[in-house]
Amino acid sequence: MNERNERIHGVACTFRRPSDVFHAAERVRDAGWKCWDVHTPFPIHGMDQAMGLPRSPIPRLTLLGGVTGFLTGCLLTWYMNSYDYPLIVGGKPYWSVIFPFPILYECTILFAAFGTFFGQFIFNRLPHHHHPLFDLPQFSRVSDDTFMIVLEARDTNFHLDESRNFLLSLGGQEITVIRD
Amino acid sequence: MAHAHDSSQERPAILDKVRPAELPRAKLILNDRSFHWITDKVCAIVEEPTPTWWKVLFVAALFIASFTFLGMAYLVSTGTGTWGLRSPVGWGWAIVNFVFWVGIGHAGTLISAILCLLRQKWRTSINRAAEAMTIFAVMCAGLFPLFHVGRVWFAWWLFPIPNQNGIWPQFRSPLEWDVFAVSTYFTVSTLFWYMGMIPDLGAIRDRAKTWWRKAFYSLLAMGWRGGNRQWSNFEMAYLLLAGLSTPLVLSVHTIVSFDFAVSNVPGWHTTIFPPYFVAGAIFSGFAMVLTLMLPLRAIYRLHDVINQYHIDNMCKIILATGSMVGYAYATEFFIAAYSGNAYEKFAFINRAFGQYYWAYWIMVSCNVITPQLFWFKKVRENHSLVWIICLFVNVGMWFERFVITVTSLANDYLPSSWGYYSPTIVDIFTFFGTFGFFSVLFLLFIRFLPLLPMAELKIVSPQADPHAH
Numbered sequence: 001m002n003e004r005n006e007r008i009h010g011v012a013c014t015f016r017r018p019s020d021v022f023h024a025a026e027r028v029r030d031a032g033w034k035c036w037d038v039h040t041p042f043p044i045h046g047m048d049q050a051m052g053l054p055r056s057p058i059p060r061l062t063l064l065g066g067v068t069g070f071l072t073g074c075l076l077t078w079y080m081n082s083y084d085y086p087l088i089v090g091g092k093p094y095w096s097v098i099f100p101f102p103i104l105y106e107c108t109i110l111f112a113a114f115g116t117f118f119g120q121f122i123f124n125r126l127p128h129h130h131h132p133l134f135d136l137p138q139f140s141r142v143s144d145d146t147f148m149i150v151l152e153a154r155d156t157n158f159h160l161d162e163s164r165n166f167l168l169s170l171g172g173q174e175i176t177v178i179r180d
Numbered sequence: 181m182a183h184a185h186d187s188s189q190e191r192p193a194i195l196d197k198v199r200p201a202e203l204p205r206a207k208l209i210l211n212d213r214s215f216h217w218i219t220d221k222v223c224a225i226v227e228e229p230t231p232t233w234w235k236v237l238f239v240a241a242l243f244i245a246s247f248t249f250l251g252m253a254y255l256v257s258t259g260t261g262t263w264g265l266r267s268p269v270g271w272g273w274a275i276v277n278f279v280f281w282v283g284i285g286h287a288g289t290l291i292s293a294i295l296c297l298l299r300q301k302w303r304t305s306i307n308r309a310a311e312a313m314t315i316f317a318v319m320c321a322g323l324f325p326l327f328h329v330g331r332v333w334f335a336w337w338l339f340p341i342p343n344q345n346g347i348w349p350q351f352r353s354p355l356e357w358d359v360f361a362v363s364t365y366f367t368v369s370t371l372f373w374y375m376g377m378i379p380d381l382g383a384i385r386d387r388a389k390t391w392w393r394k395a396f397y398s399l400l401a402m403g404w405r406g407g408n409r410q411w412s413n414f415e416m417a418y419l420l421l422a423g424l425s426t427p428l429v430l431s432v433h434t435i436v437s438f439d440f441a442v443s444n445v446p447g448w449h450t451t452i453f454p455p456y457f458v459a460g461a462i463f464s465g466f467a468m469v470l471t472l473m474l475p476l477r478a479i480y481r482l483h484d485v486i487n488q489y490h491i492d493n494m495c496k497i498i499l500a501t502g503s504m505v506g507y508a509y510a511t512e513f514f515i516a517a518y519s520g521n522a523y524e525k526f527a528f529i530n531r532a533f534g535q536y537y538w539a540y541w542i543m544v545s546c547n548v549i550t551p552q553l554f555w556f557k558k559v560r561e562n563h564s565l566v567w568i569i570c571l572f573v574n575v576g577m578w579f580e581r582f583v584i585t586v587t588s589l590a591n592d593y594l595p596s597s598w599g600y601y602s603p604t605i606v607d608i609f610t611f612f613g614t615f616g617f618f619s620v621l622f623l624l625f626i627r628f629l630p631l632l633p634m635a636e637l638k639i640v641s642p643q644a645d646p647h648a649h
Contacts (some may be wrong), residue, residue, distance in 0.1 A: 022646035025408075037407035041215060041383070042638040043415050044646050047408045056416035062424075076340055080348035089352050102357035102435055106364040109428045113368040113421060117375055120417035121402070124410045126378075128403035142406055143383035145215035150407075 065115025287465020
């Protein structure tokens with residue numbers, strides 16, 4: 001990275017159609033880029049492969065949440081009905097995994113949902129209200145019907161003029177430099 | 181919004197040999213609308229100046245909601261004796277209304293979760309509004325058990341917090357399971373609803389002109405940028421939440437039915453209750469979705485995104501679940517006859533021909549007979565008729581819960597302890613008001629949040645396919 005790029009976040013380029021941006025993304029991937037993204041109004045089918053993205057890590061947090069929830073349910077019912085204030089109901093055991101099963105089931109789902117929901121925020125680094133992209137006038141159309149590829153300056157491949165030309169060669173329409 | 185593996189490259193050789201006929205798929209979005217049209221259509225609903233009909237309905241809804249407030253205030257200040265509850269009927273309208281509202285919520289989750297897993301793309305047009313309906317219906321439902329505890333200031337005893345004697349809740353009680361099921365259901369539905377809305381809130385934010393609008397939607401959109409790295413996680417989370425909501429929604433009405441089925445009262449103590457309750461819940465919920473969406477479709481001219489295909493599908497689900505409910509009614513009678521148990525037999529004969537026979541026949545005619553009209557295409561295409569049938573279904577499903585709850589309690593084992601239950605004006609006010617409460621919330625939703633999921637509608641439009649040329 002040279003000094004010239006210090007205050008530059010990256011270069012953005014817009015596309016009009018999903019197929020254009022899809023094929024452009026494949027070429028960016030093949031050129032070995034790591035720090036870049038494709039901004040789209042909706043998830044494009046197969047874009048993860050076109051960008052060469054790995055599988056999302058969220059299921060790990062879902063599993064972690066589910067296991068935590070199940071154990072929390074066990075601990076809750078055992079502590080309350082069997083340890084701290086043992087309740088005799090119908091001469092049955094103070095605690096078993098059977099009678100509070102609905103509680104364990106609901107706790108499992110609740111905590112797994114928390115893991116998934118907050119996992120989405122953690123892995124997407126949200127909330128993130130100040131981002132250089134929001135200053136770009138074209139960016140407001142990305143949530144409507146415009147598609148955008150952003151090559152970031154922190155990538156080792158980045159060189160302002162070369163990257164610009166590269167985006168032009170991909171068939172991009174408006175090319176803009178994003179400043180930090 | 182889940183991805184499937186792209187199978188277009190590996191076309192089996194047999195297909196070239198047999199050359200199957202190309203069956204046209206039903207169009208989900210008519211008139212080849214563009215992405216921009218979808219954005220404009222949905223955003224315009226929140227961006228236009230507040231329409232007069234909205235203001236009128238909002239004031240009316242607030243007025244109706246005040247009935248619930250007054251009913252509850254009178255109940256709390258006077259005591260549960262103001263409801264029509266007395267021995268032997270200790271569960272009356274409160275539990276009926278609770279089950280009614282929770283049941284309505286189930287269609288929203290069915291549409292957002294189960295139909296997502298089944299890749300029913302038509303769900304996209306209605307899923308946001310149906311999920312909102314779920315959340316507001318569960319809020320209405322929650323009021324009833326909360327106030328039914330009598331001394332509402334002790335309602336926290338239901339939660340796993342020790343009371344002043346150091347006593348914890350008793351986890352063998354289905355009522356306690358209900359607390360966990362309904363609160364989990366409400367929480368997970370809200371998370372799912374909100375998360376699905378984030379990209380659309382971002383779209384409204386990006387179009388906002390005034391600073392307060394920008395600030396409001398920026399806050400809600402959490403800085404969503406629509407990068408594919410974000411979409412990848414988002415879609416995974418969405419799919420997982422759909423996968424988690426599916427067993428959740430089935431468990432909620434199952435546990436609601438346990439409130440009855442775990443007891444020993446004739447007519448309640450049956451194993452058919454969980455599936456029967458779930459089918460009934462979906463049945464009533466879809467009726468409510470149509471009751472809400474048909475007027476909205478007409479007001480906002482959403483005919484291109486909610487077309488006859490969507491309405492047909494919903495009518496067919498109502499027909500299917502209505503028939504399942506009818507089958508369950510018949511099964512209950514058969515099992516009662518087959519059981520050889522005199523009390524069980526009596527409970528069902530008493531339902532149909534006893535002192536509440538009128539409620540039973542209202543239930544049967546609304547739930548079993550009216551939805552059969554949906555066999556006819558002409559009926560499904562006549563939207564006023566569809567709307568009226570849906571109202572009948574809503575009424576019928578309320579009566580179903582009334583029949584189950586009240587007939588079994590009023591005439592159980594000993595004729596000496598039989599009684600007749602009727603609601604008081606306080607019961608009626610409180611229930612009537614919840615429709616206002618629901619409408620207030622739903623009207624606010626229409627006005628301030630994206631009514632249709634824009635991003636998901638764009639996915640199902642044909643131009644979204646990156647391989648199309």
